[in-house]
Amino acid sequence: MKMIPFFGLVLLFLWSCGNPSTNAEKELKHLPFMGEPMLIQNDQGGVDTLWPALPAFTLASQTGDSITQLDLAGKIRVADFFFTSCPTICPMMSAQMLRIHERFGSNDQVVLISHSIDPEHDSVSVLADYAEKLGASAPGWFFLTGDMDLIFSLADAYGSFAEKDPNAPGGFAHSGALTLADRQGRIRGVYDGTNPEEVDRLILDMERLLAEAPDYGPEAVPVGLDYAQ
């Protein structure tokens, strides 16, 4: 008889666990928005929720063309930060980006962007050679070079990391992250580009973003621009 309250508690516990999980499943249909929302007072006396989107930039691609955020507008993008002479994790990241390119290469709603964090060495022609040997082609996959400080700050904006470090192999310390951003440039996921299983998940999440209405979620405002105006 003493056991009855115990079983009651167990049942209560199981029941309380069961309910939120179904709610969580509903929420999981959409990927989360990463970063801090900006709450802005509007003219009607209410508050608008705005979401930080990726900043404006101008960099050169492997074809020598100038690429800006406008070339990516309306597309789902996957970004990474690498350098062609990287002796450590970059080949793994490139191999995983190549998987994504092979999967989505013919889809003009998807663009991959690999930023060189060693732009001094990785000129347009070095990137063109790298892309060709890897089997990557524009406009589905851009390899970008340009101002190093801009590229480092883009890495930061993408939730990744890159810096010069004479003690690191190859002279640069950087993250192996692949960042997924939606059509409005809002970051929706960061994945370990050296882990094929994480990249499996990234590919599934890209499918979810492709199925999502382009205007879903809070309004996006590129960081670095004066959104109050």
Next chain:
Amino acid sequence: MRSKSNLLLILGAFFILGFGALVLFLPKGEGATVKRGEKLYMEQCMNCHGKDGKGLGKLIPGLHHAELLQKERLICAIRYGKSGPLEVDGQVYNGQMPPNFALDDGEIRDIVNYVYAQFAEAPKSLDLPEVQDQLRNCAQANPRLQW
């Protein structure tokens, strides 16, 4: 008393069985070098050559090419790295393989044996003196240690 001695008997039996299993299933001989080599390959080589040894496009050669698996080339490349153009089956690779001076002779043997077991058409196994002979030859053939 009787239950205590039974308990001791059971514990003893478990100990003997467990130890026996350990001795039986511990990797020995060729199996052991390949097993150690697998771990080292995943730490030292997989980043570039891939878990499956297929390399990366036309940037990094795959390890199934017989000419790369000649022991003279393989052993020296693991220790001293490789730079400059490298032609394999008609494709020129122009990347850089870093040297690995932290690996001792035995570890190089283990990696070579794993690579042979995994990627060579006709798997073979090298012993330590063979690998050490070859390592001496790389240094003699190329005193600047640029292989």
